[in-house]
Amino acid sequence: MIVRPKLQDIARQVGVTRMTVSRYFNDPDSVAPKTREKIQKAIEDTGFIPTRVPTIMSSSLSHTLGLVIPSFSNGVFSEVIDAVDESCRKAGYGLLLMHSSYDPKIEEDQVASLLSYQVDSIILCDTVHTELTKKRLEKSGIPVAELLSLADDPLGINMGMDYEQIFYQVTKVLIECGRKHPAYFGVRMDPRTLIRRNGYLHAVKEAGLPDLSFSSSNRSNFALGRDMMLNALKEHPDLDAVLCTNDDVGVGALIACQALNIKVPEQLAVIGCNGLKFCDAAMPKLCSIKTPRYELAQEAVAEILKQLESGKRLKKIKKASCSLLTGGSASDVEQKKLNALFSA
Template identity: 30%
Template sequence: MNKKPNLKDVAKVAGVSAITVSRVLSNPDKVSEKLRAKVEQAVHEIGYIRNHAASALASRRSGVIAVIIPSLSNIVFNDVLQGIYSAVKQHHLQVVLGDCHYSPLEEEKLIATLLSQSPEGFILTGTDQTDYARKLLKQSGIPIVQLMELSDSPIDMNIGFSHFNAGVDITNHLLQKGYRKLGFLGARMDTRTQQRLAGFKKAIADFHQPCQSYVVTTTQSSSIRLGGQLLQAVMAESQGQCDAVFCCNDDLALGALFESKRMNLKVPSDIAICGFNDLEASALVEPAITSVASPRFEMGQQAVELLMSAQGQDKHHRSPIDIGYRIVERAST
């Protein structure tokens, strides 16, 4: 069996000392580009595998940040991840990623596991972690960023936008267009979807003219097929009177659009359809779907920058950052 290359082997190939190699690997930003390139070439040449655990103990830096998202299959979180990965490259960091499948208890276990790997920072989706998870994160002493939504009491740092306000605004958009019998289609019903529903109800309650509302929700995972089924359900509940639907995401909105064609409903004259998240497909279908857009890629980038700005500081930036959203009006409304 071949001997596993060590730090001295890298140093010999690079023509520098082992201490220099250690310094380059631990703090690449603090050495010259020429020296870093020389050491990295030697690392690749001999196949050296760095012992991150030992390096973390020696330098108090692990070179990684931990990230937990609710779903790897949801393109919404993929956009956030792309922003995170684009930002960590600038800081020569690696991402340790966990998928909690929308389960607070699974997220709790992942937090404990990832904290055991001594990450330099932690990025989490949402603000509804369990009490034990919050305790673990607060006691870790590392910078924490909760993203996607806003909180009055974040664990540490927070960047996102108000899903409640977005729900109010998109519902008002429908009301201002003259629709008066509105439906809400919701799936999975995680906290962000519940906030959108609360905004929908608030806008209707505050509207100055009489209007009716119909709410059809399920805890099932969201899908295009489910969107069609929920449209059928809301039309049945309203006895065919519903003239607009606010879908909690664009998957449901796409399904509702396809189903409306099967039901011979013209969009938007017979029924208006709007979604949430502004996925690419929403702009490509006919008619194109009105949706709520948020800068998810930039949110991921800014989350990393918040972590980096908090390194070595006892007190971190604690004022939540509202990254905003916008309503993208298209032909479906």
Template identity: 30%
Template sequence: MKREKLRSERSAAPTLEDVAREAGLSPMTVSRALNNPAIVRPATVARVMLAVEKTGYIPNMLAGGLASRRSKLIAVVVPQINNNMFVDTIQAISDTLAQRGYHMLLCVGGYGSDSEAALVATLLSRKPDGIVLTGIHHAPALKKRLINAALPVVEIWDLTPTPIDMLVGFSHEKAGNLSARFLLSKGHRRFGLLWTSDQRALLRKQGVIDILQQHNECRFVEASVGLPATMRLGREGMQALLAGNPELDAIICSSDTLAQGAILEAQSQGIAVPQQLAVMGFGDLDFAACHLPAITTVAIDRWLLGQEAATMLANKIEGITISDPVRDLGFWLCERQSA
């Protein structure tokens, strides 16, 4: 009988009390270290995590969530994960949330508002503590559902004075304005616009067009490519632009990836960049400064965008006052060799 009892005890899953004994701490301290490490000394958290590893304890986050009415789960919805533009932002959100004791659930919503709405409806059933959405253009039903849920929401990568709840981003229209004004200041007047069709990119394109149309001597043609932006699509779009418009003297692209393909295609046709044709991108992706020629682009702080979004969300969840629910991070010009 004693042998059977011992075998049963050994096969039982380790408990919080087992971790506390191993760490030499109280169960309350262990619970705090696991559920809210930000309020516990780092040395104590490290001690608890070592005990967790030794005992094989699996924290019951659901039980903790029931007690505190928090799941410690943050849902982050992005249109794509194979788009370099979002990578740094996603990582910054994940790292910042982890420091605050939250876990990120990354979801891909695509570029359609209906698919995003269906995804968020499913996410809400899992009771996240907050949601990060990409952009500000959502289905009306989605906005209504989120407002009714009274859940903290941060929209990113866009700008509006009337977000669902909170927002961290920048004006795409003004970024487009900046690109056009820069190339006009260099004397360019015959433009090719190489663009994808997502809503934020289209806002930047409209910003470009608004400035170009103020100059009667300017002419521009457009080439649209699919999603996601790739170097191959950049080359194909550039081929289409040059085929019927050999007189172009500047190309503005909706991303650095398309600009990279455009430059490669121009070079393959014996067109010197920037001596014969200027090429400009957007995003300041990691390769832009190292490219030959280095790509002139508009930069945004993608990492800071993620940090700010995660911090605002965690603060709102924890009852910390948000002084400004709309954060405009702005952008800046990176003038390099390609334009």
């Protein structure tokens, strides 16, 4: 059994009292210089880490934020993690990271765990929660942020995109540019994917075009996007545009087009979502709806810190704008109209 070094072990090794070692951590200048050096050496030799529990118990703040993301494998959330972590470190805060696997019930458990650690705030990357999660967060009294999507009933801070409106507008632009058989590729079928499909369905229904949406409950990757494109073209060889729920699927769709010698964008346009860096490596470069994930996460942490300082928990809603990551998978005319759309 591994026994962690304790405060008493440091005191015994240096030849001082536990109180002296405790003062070293709380107020180093109150300890004699030579004693400080001996304590520091003993800490380094033993690998001792002081517990924060007494500090947390005696203070109203733990100086720690909690972040729950739906997926570790989805590159979309890496920028959220980076932004939150960087903002926390600059402000002298720690970060506890949890994973929900797109499951509200798992999120419920993770939120309970974070609250048990007395975090000062919790950031969620989903807007669909169990009733128990919502009740716990409401009763906790801490600032709560929901990122990336707009919530029907925000818990507090909510900063995200109106994905339904965005996909409606992008689909409409493709139709106006002459695409007669646009399709939608969705994966995992999480709330964001379903909201994006709703926007696509609104546009094709309005134009009197058929619903050519394809879905998979599997985890997103290039191979899945390739297979979805191959299967879609078998069923509907006249497809001339595909809106993808994310860039993984979009790149996979381009791989299928390349294998079938389909000219992109002349015969078929492909639009991704999120604007991830690997879009540049696709052939042709994937045209994608670029979402400001890093900026939103930074702004959310700034608002959280502001509320913690003021002691007031307030609702703040922000509908964020997207931009277009230009590429070669949509025509010049289509990209010009999409740029105008996102610049409006």
